[in-house]
Amino acid sequence: MTFPDITPDLKAAMPELRGRLLANQSLAELTWFRVGGPAQVLFTPADEDDLAYFLKHLSKELPVYVIGVGSNLIVRDGGMPGVVIRLAPRAFGETGAADDIVTAGAAALDKRVAETAAAAGIGGMEFFFGIPGTIGGALRMNAGANGGETKDVLVEATGIGRDGTRHIFSNADMKFVYRNSGVDPSVIFTSARFRGKVTDAAAIRARMQDVQTHRETAQxxxxxxxxxxxxxxxxxxxxxxxxxxxxxxxxxxxxxxxxxxxxxxxxxxxxxxxxxxxxxxxxxxxxxxxxxxxxxxxxxxxxxxxx
The missing domain is CATH 3.90.78.10 (UDP-N-acetylenolpyruvoylglucosamine reductase, C-terminal domain)
Incomplete structure (x- = not known):
């Protein structure tokens, strides 16, 4: 299926846009199942400001969906009308650690967040090592594994609303429940801060190895x-x-x-x-x-x- 190409109109309406717009871009290779039709428009923002600019100037009539690495996603064969936004690791994938805090962009792999925490001697995030997704998805779905969940360690998350407004959500604001959050589905998460506990690095690594062994033997x-x-x-x-x-x-x-x-x-x-x-x-x-x-x-x- 091929959708009408609306990228020229989008570019004309957003002269200061810096990200990449692609028409009728296949989504199959962006999902772990490797199935599905195209996105009418695939937008990769240059950074958070570019994302906010895009959303602010995008017609409210166009549906918007955001994807990460596509690890928990089925794209139907007819494709996705409207705009699919993909946050690239280059702009949204950085991680860092200081004291007992780990910061991460929404495109950072959950596994990388666990590794960043381990390298800094911060415990409590080993469960992320067993989740094959990104932090954006973890925030949206309260991702969890091996006895831990995102809600257990989140301090705050940052997201961009459908009108381009930047919001900061506390743990309570996220309204976490089992495998979901209560934040407006139109909000696109861009980054997060997590708090763990200063822990012996060897103990953290041992726990991560247990998580990996479980995945390899059971999944x-x-x-x-x-x-x-x-x-x-x-x-x-x-x-x-x-x-x-x-x-x-x-x-x-x-x-x-x-x-x-x-x-x-x-x-x-x-x-x-x-x-x-x-x-x-x-x-x-x-x-x-x-x-x-x-x-x-x-x-x-x-x-x-x-x-």
């Missing part, structure tokens, strides 16, 4: 996957419910439920976005039939289906 991290597909229901584990429903190794087209971990869907090589989403919905239906429990998607699904 299909070398496959084309989107990480944990469904949220764990209260008092239960999604993978156990999926396994009990007989869905291990279940396939739809080129998409398959991982044999290693039932809460992971994988692209075996030629899956479409429709295959993966259909497989997920089939799993949800079977779990509901066998257990009476309704699973909720953790993976984000965006765009329109291919007609």
């Amino acid at each position: 299909p991290i070398r496959e084309k996957t989107g990480g944990s597909t469904f949220k764990n229901p209260p008092g239960n584990s999604a993978w156990k419910l999926i396994d009990a429903a007989g869905c291990r190794r279940l396939k739809v087209g080129g998409a398959q439920v991982s044999e290693m971990h039932c809460n992971f869907l994988i692209n075996t090589g030629n899956a479409t976005g429709h295959d993966i989403e259909t497989l997920g919905e089939t799993v949800r239906e079977r779990v509901k039939q066998t257990s009476g429990i309704e699973l909720h998607w953790e993976i984000k699904r965006i765009g329109i289906g291919k007609s």
Whole structure:
């Protein structure tokens, strides 16, 4: 599918824009599943000020979505109308540490934040080492793993509103819940500050190694996957419910439920976005039939289906 090219109009309306605008840019290679159609416009801002300028002058009629490394994302095959914003590591990926504080741009990998903290002898952020995403996604979804969550260490986050206004959110302002935050979905996070505890570096490294070992032995991290597909229901584990429903190794087209971990869907090589989403919905239906429990998607699904 090809969308009308609106980049000339955007450039004309924003003469001071410094970032890059691309029309009908494929999103498949920007996601871990490697599926999906194009973005009508893909915008990569030069920095936070450029992002604010862009949003301030962008028509409120155009939908906007922001992506990081696409590790927890299904892009539907018809693509994404409107504007997809991708924060590049060069402008939004810096990390730093001082005393017991770690700072990070929204495009910084969660793993890099854990490494930055470890190098500074700051404990409490080892769980980030096991999350295959960026800090922007961690803020939006209250990302967590191995007993830790973003809410446990966040001091404050900075974001740009849909009108181009800069906002600072305290931990309380984020209204964190399990795998989500209550901040207006239109806000695009740009950076964050975290607080840990000064800890023995060897102990931090040992904990990070435990996290890595767990991932390598229990999760299909070398496959084309989107990480944990469904949220764990209260008092239960999604993978156990999926396994009990007989869905291990279940396939739809080129998409398959991982044999290693039932809460992971994988692209075996030629899956479409429709295959993966259909497989997920089939799993949800079977779990509901066998257990009476309704699973909720953790993976984000965006765009329109291919007609």
